[in-house]
Amino acid sequence: MDSDEVETGSEPKLPELKLDAKQAQGFISYFRRLPENEQAVRFFDRKDYYTAHGDNATFIAKTYYKTLTVLRQLGSGADSLPGVTINRSMFETIVRDLLLERTDCTVELYEGTGSKWQLVKNGTPGKLGSFEEVLFASNEMQDTPVVMAVNVTIRENERCVGLAFVDMTKRQLGMTEFLDDDLYTSLESAMVALSCRECIVPQLTAAKSPDDRKLRDVMARCNVLVTEKKKSDFRSRDIEQDLGRLVKGPPEQHKELVAASDAAAAALAALLTYTELLSDDTNYGKYIIQPYSLDLYMRLDAAALRALNVTESKTDANKNFSLFGLMNRTCTQGMGKRLLNRWLKQPLVDVAEITRRLDTVQAFVEGLELRQDLRSHLRRMPDIERLVNKLEKRKAGLQDVVRLYQASLRLPLIRTCLSKYDGEFSEYLQEKYGSHLEEWTQPDHLGKFDGLVEAAVDLEQLQNGEYIIAADYDNSLQELKTERDSVEKQILKVHQQAADDLGLPAEKSLKLDKSTQYGHVFRITKKEEPKVRKKLNSQYITLETRKDGIKFTNAKLRRLSEQYTKLTEEYSSTQRELVAKVVDVAATFVEVFTGVAVLLAEMDVLLSFADLSCTSPTPYVRPSITSADEGDIILEGSRHPCVEAQDDVNFISNDCRLVRGQSWFQIITGPNMGGKSTFIRQVGVNVLMAQVGCFVPCDRAEISVRDCIFARVGAGDCQLRGVSTFMAEMLETASIIKSATERSLIIIDELGRGTSTYDGFGLAWAICEYLVEVTRAPALFATHFHELTALAHSNAPPVHGPPRGPPVGIANYHVSAHIDTKSQKLAMLYKVEEGPCDQSFGIHVAEFAHFPESVVELARQKAAELEDFSAAEKDVSGGNTKDEVGSKRKRVSGLDDKARGAGRVRKFLQEMAALPVDKMSREETYAQLKALKSDFDKDAATNSWLQQMV
């Protein structure tokens, strides 16, 4: 680091803030005049280091230095301003965190001195802008930021969402319009699928309505920065003209898109204004625009993404905790990783497309040599996507062109690997990859690019780390070089002459130096100086006398040195001009390289899947895929890939059979820590992996494609945002009720945990009923409400109108545990077995944990009061005893009580659901709920079944 650093005990080393009182005063007055912006973190570039001030300083001190002692006061008294200094690498770290990890800040960088400063860089999580260079200079790009704009109109009680997005790295625009429910479920899945980081919404003029709140809740759930823009920005008047400039190809397509949706066009207009794409003419004619369809991919909401551990989290103790971490074995620089990230959020729904990916993975799994060879080539592939981007923006240098050249040289080798493979899918691989590679590597395609680089670049200098244009590429460059070489020779001659003249051996005593200040000079040590002082004074010109020696020259050397410097300058400027020309020509190849990048990234991800599938301790298998309306979901010997990959886990595999009409809806009970949650999640994870195109951790798998996975597991971090656990459960479950269809997969864990027993149980029961009767989606419902297992045998008539088809089939499963009488240990077996759970574990556990005998005895008595171990199972199971193996606990209450009780619970829930919560204040909501609850309590007093729960 260039600046002085101060070390304060164990505190971090920080650059010293060097401002005198006047400078400090000037700066403070400038700083105080800056417009308020709570989101902005402002940095001031002080050449060798950066500073931040005011609240920003405190924020940085707390968040990144983890101590306030790093704060320094500028000025004194009431006007003083806290500040913190930041060195260059810390600055990069902070900016990276602010723009790539967090989504609640924007970053501004100012340059200047005293009281004169200027905003020079401005970035937001969606619009990295000029910070892109800072952020990715030394790091691979993990994700490409996507900014969205959303324009909601409510007509006749219907929410119409106009959505537009831009991916500035890929130069893609997209737009769509759709009707959404009041929880914005579809918008949420679009945000997840597009990895949106920032969303532009129209500024609110009045106070927030419940609808606005819900919109913002969705953004918060998806960790998206909300940026408000003037309503007038959302006007589509000039959009056709603007798109005409930005978008490549004929205008018909974008005209059609704009005409199809006014709301989306308005959103796109706001987006173009915000991203300022039109103010940079390197963007003109470079963008593509596509209609976006929500039905292209499996829908995932933020809760599902979390429940299935799809993406990496900073807190992950190891990379295998997330599906991304586990599946990422990509080896190209950046490209594969980014594609995997996208694919995981966009699982396919089209059987043919999934099959094609699986075919490729199978080819790679079976063709060991093919896989290894391809990976060894891909390992050496640079981030072509990013290089192409630099080329298009004219920010590329010769080094970037050379890297593309090196990539291009490898393409024929990749083609050869593919053509050597003669397995089952050779024809497909040839068609999908080989044919493109063949075309691109022809002499009139990339052959021309290679030729350009070979002619223009001095490839021999690459080993010295120099990227220069070869002299023989251009006559004037050649002339300059020849001339400069000759001057250099003369300089060496003069050096030798002087050495002879002074009687000092050249190189050893009389050195020839090259400095920026004097050009070529002679140098001797101070020790030698007395020997030659006389001559030095008479025939040479002394330039500098310092500790490290004396620098001097003579008329001849000076003249030659001046000549040399001039020639070098001319040579460099000719080099620069030529580099610019070469980069310009190279930029005409961006389309081919874009194609190459797409192909290699895809191959990289599929190779990564294959690698994971066959190198896992128990290899994965290819799932057989059927459309959403046919087949079942059968996973034999299935595992949770992330839990299985943990070092200390000996994973027990399980079967899952979601069979239409038999076990399409499964209730899973079992002791705490028994593996319920892991099991139901692993089903979701397996389905997701299959639809991404990967093999699955099973012995055999059949999967009927799902268009959506809904997962509700735990209340997440909602409490932090002031939403109670119960409310969060209600909200997440409401979105399942509203949006799930027969083609979805539903995973629910411990619903009702966040509330008192009877509310929770009632809610769980009512939701199960709804899912079974109305939604009819395959579902896995893990619960601690043992009473729910009665649902499988419930003969109660449907509550949601006439049946919508044959029964979906409800089945009970439980996770097993074993009590070893010898070792006195309770062992979780993690085996999922048919039937509901044996719930007597609690007392066994207490006994073996050496609870006092009296306590265990009392517990037994109490249990006996509640349970009738000898009661005929028929009583409660509605005649079906088969599934009750192992279930000892039975309620004493009769069927009548139970049916009436369930009816009362249903009534309670209907009343609760009918409350217009949207329009009520929090206090009103609680008051109404209290009233409903008190009514319920009264009825519960006369129903023994309900009493047991209250």
Ligand SMILES: Nc1ncnc2c1ncn2[C@@H]1O[C@H](COP(=O)(O)OP(=O)(O)OP(=O)(O)O)[C@@H](O)[C@H]1O
């Ligand atoms: N099939 C399995 N094989 C081996 N270990 C497992 C298996 N399933 C779960 N585990 C281990 O058991 C732990 C607890 O599992 P899980 O959280 O799924 O239990 P649970 O029944 O949902 O518990 P709770 O009811 O307390 O939420 C996991 O962290 C995991 O390490």
